[in-house]
Amino acid sequence: MRALAILLRLAALVLLVTFIAAPNLFAPVFQPLTTYDAPAIYNQGSLFSLTLSHLATVFSAALASTVVAVLLGIFVTRPSGLEFLPLSRSLVNIGQTFPPVAVLAVAVPLVGFGEAPTLIALFLYGLLPIFENTLSGLTNVSPLTLEAAKGMGMSARQRLLGVELPLALPIILAGIRLSVVINLGTATIGSTVAAKGLGEVIIAGLQSNNTAFILQGGLIVALLAILIHDALMSVERIVARRLGQQPAGAAA
Template identity: 80%
Template sequence: MSPRSIILRASALLLLATFIAAPQLFAFAFEPLTVNNAPAIYNQSSLLTLTVSHLRTVFLATLASTVLAIALAIFVTRPAGREFLPLSRSLMNIGQTFPPVAVLAIAVPLVGFGEKPTLIALFLYGLLPIFENTLTGLMEVSPRTLEAARGMGMNARQRLVQVELPLALPLILAGIRLSVIISLGTATIGSTVAAKGLGEVIIAGLQSNNVAFILQGGLVVALLAVLIHDGLGLAERMAARKLGRSADEVS
């Protein structure tokens, strides 16, 4: 990573942190977008609190998706589970088939309003990229490598933990990165079912015709997505470098 890129990313992170912590400092930039003396900065809740809630929802959903997707990918790549691979792929695709709004509509009568229906929607939506990338990573491990590990006396569990998963790690991280970015944007609709998050700012702007609010919510989500994308991308490249691969092989 070039010094210029590092400076740009550090500047973006500093700008985002300052705006979230003290948004009133930027009121002058948003005032031209308001009408009828409407507030330039969202004031119905703390922007910092909403950002933390948004990230918390995304983190919990991605964690649950990661655990299930990796566990299922491991199962269907073992001899005892290979016959379940087509069924597993079909189940993983269900989460991508239904729009998040439809999942929310189904989940609300079951679990009520708030964060829970949003978690369900993000969980289902995040399964497929992690599952497919983990599956690809595990299936790409060379049979010769596994045979060598077997020759060293490793049992099946040791081969999985010490050989297969480390070799598949760059692709697994790529799937997690994609899932996180999808969830960051999708989580904004959670505010339609009373979940705390940055979608609350956007929806408030739409309801009051306040472009400043819409822009604030959108910019924070966009900057978070860019920074998290870059951070996870860096982790992928580091993992790939340890395996002697190029960045293009795991993108």
């Protein structure tokens, strides 16, 4: 079963790379989905460059969300920050309370069209899973472990960096994985405000009633989500194995 899973992942990767690098090879597959001699393959831009732009937007937002959510999670698990936990939860829930489309509508008048409003929407949308997993990881560190570290003369900072964060890392990584995978699909709406990405392909298909374009955009996003999810899961397993833990995603 493990060998079969690896082969399926490799097949998906080969399919994705081949399609975005030489999409015209697949024209016969998509031709039956077109009408009135419409193009079978998206021809208003490079699928390769749109994929790179899509990934750049998602990972830039994920990096910003990770930094803010992890730092906030650390702060509210310290004695001096406990009282700010309810406020912090309210703040990171904003991204989930307001749909990304609504965030775009608010952001565009403030920062203009392009990548910026999309990054803001994805940043806000990605905070909650990372923040909650950071809280869970840090609060689930065994008090006995912390007492042992304290007994060894480690300062609070040393315990955080040398004990708490390493032990919480698999759970934090699971939150980052969830955030990234969710935003891979959510990022497609960025094309409604002129952000470069795979949403352009889907929107072009909707505007021209070309099912082939819609399917191509959706297929690339789906393959990216599957492959990136599996890659991040592998990282979690490696980290958890080194720590002698059960991977956080194993039960998901």
